[in-house]
Amino acid sequence: MIEPASFSDQLLAFYDEHARALPFRIRPHPYYTWISEIMLQQTRMETVLPYFERFIQAIPDVPALASVSEEQLLKLWEGLGYYSRARNLQQAARRMMSDHGGELPDTVEELLKLPGIGPYTAGAIASIAFHRVVPAVDGNVIRVFSRLMAYGGPVMSAPGKRYITEAVQSVMSKERPGDFNQAVMELGATICLPNGAPLCQACPVREHCLAFSEGNPLAYPVLPAKKERRIEQHTVFLILQGNRFAIERRPRRGLLAGLHQFPMRPGDLTRAEVSDLLADLGFTEARIEDGPGARHIFSHVEWQMSSYIIRVSTDRIAESGFEWEDQTALSDLTLPTAFAVFRREMEKLMGEA
Numbered sequence: 500m501i502e503p504a505s506f507s508d509q510l511l512a513f514y515d516e517h518a519r520a521l522p523f524r525i526r527p528h529p530y531y532t533w534i535s536e537i538m539l540q541q542t543r544m545e546t547v548l549p550y551f552e553r554f555i556q557a558i559p560d561v562p563a564l565a566s567v568s569e570e571q572l573l574k575l576w577e578g579l580g581y582y583s584r585a586r587n588l589q590q591a592a593r594r595m596m597s598d599h600g601g602e603l604p605d606t607v608e609e610l611l612k613l614p615g616i617g618p619y620t621a622g623a624i625a626s627i628a629f630h631r632v633v634p635a636v637d638g639n640v641i642r643v644f645s646r647l648m649a650y651g652g653p654v655m656s657a658p659g660k661r662y663i664t665e666a667v668q669s670v671m672s673k674e675r676p677g678d679f680n681q682a683v684m685e686l687g688a689t690i691c692l693p694n695g696a697p698l699c700q701a702c703p704v705r706e707h708c709l710a711f712s713e714g715n716p717l718a719y720p721v722l723p724a725k726k727e728r729r730i731e732q733h734t735v736f737l738i739l740q741g742n743r744f745a746i747e748r749r750p751r752r753g754l755l756a757g758l759h760q761f762p763m764r765p766g767d768l769t770r771a772e773v774s775d776l777l778a779d780l781g782f783t784e785a786r787i788e789d790g791p792g793a794r795h796i797f798s799h800v801e802w803q804m805s806s807y808i809i810r811v812s813t814d815r816i817a818e819s820g821f822e823w824e825d826q827t828a829l830s831d832l833t834l835p836t837a838f839a840v841f842r843r844e845m846e847k848l849m850g851e852a
């Protein structure tokens with residue numbers, strides 16, 4: 500079994516020597532820890548760093564986050580995906596203003612009551628920002644500890660997660676809990692790798708590792724079989740009228756909730772079907788050409804999108820149900836990355852108009 504004192508010492512020595520100099524480590528502050536942890540959910544560190552800098556420059560603290568417009572907030576988040584994270588940040592900030600004097604609460608229990616904060620994030624904030632001796636168990640930590648203990652049970656089940664969490668708790672440093680948690684994550688990100696063989700020869704804690712001594716680290720963790728991603732076909736309409744283009748909002752619930760998009764309908768529609776649909780909207784004399792295609796992968800679904808470039812000349816645009824914008828809106832609007840190809844195409848078309 501893992502010997503807590505030497506394990507902790509070796510891990511922290513590794514961390515002191517190799518920890519990446521991240522902006523939220525160099526300037527430690529609970530607000531920065533929180534924002535960075537939320538951004539890092541489902542997003543890679545290299546992607547997050549420029550977003551983090553821009554975000555805290557524009558929205559430097561909890562009161563600013565509570566009062567910023569949703570439009571500006573989503574614009575700062577544009578391209579990071581999972582936009583509900585940004586909305587939850589703002590709801591949590593408003594709760595901090597009303598219930599916690601504009602500060603982050605400093606216990607796991609109180610943090611867990613806030614929107615967008617689950618057990619991992621609560622543990623990370625409480626340990627890193629407030630030095631609470633609590634574990635923060637994410638995918639990296641699960642991988643590292645399942646290998647250290649050669650844990651052959653299903654790690655993503657409730658008992659599996661409990662087992663790993665208790666193991667982390669039993670060996671973690673009482674003096675430097677935040678650094679300890681970050682050290683395990685760092686080990687998982689740089690040495691005990693998720694894809695391909697771990698770099699055991701460079702591992703500072705290999706003398707404690709059962710999987711290493713058994714010679715089969717790749718047997719762990721035992722993960723559930725991956726679900727097949729659902730594929731959805733969609734047709735995107737790039738509709739122009741003079742120097743304006745059509746845009747619509749997605750439903751308030753579900754994927755990319757409430758964000759703008761170019762009008763989009765389910766299915767890989769033929770030109771005749773598009774023509775009928777436009778006629779229903781009152782556009783009887785539309786000129787329709789083929790537009791570019793695109794593919795976008797979300798965690799559980801893949802969109803395969805075709806598009807049509809549609810030029811309309813009627814004055815029935817008010818009844819169409821779309822919003823109409825001019826070229827300047829193309830850079831101001833928050834458009835999900837899924838529509839990047841179509842945004843570029845629209846920029847080109849507007850430039851030619």
Ligand code: SF4
Binds near residue numbers: 698703
């Ligand atoms: S010895 Fe290898 S498998 Fe074990 S924790 Fe270190 S890197 Fe991971």
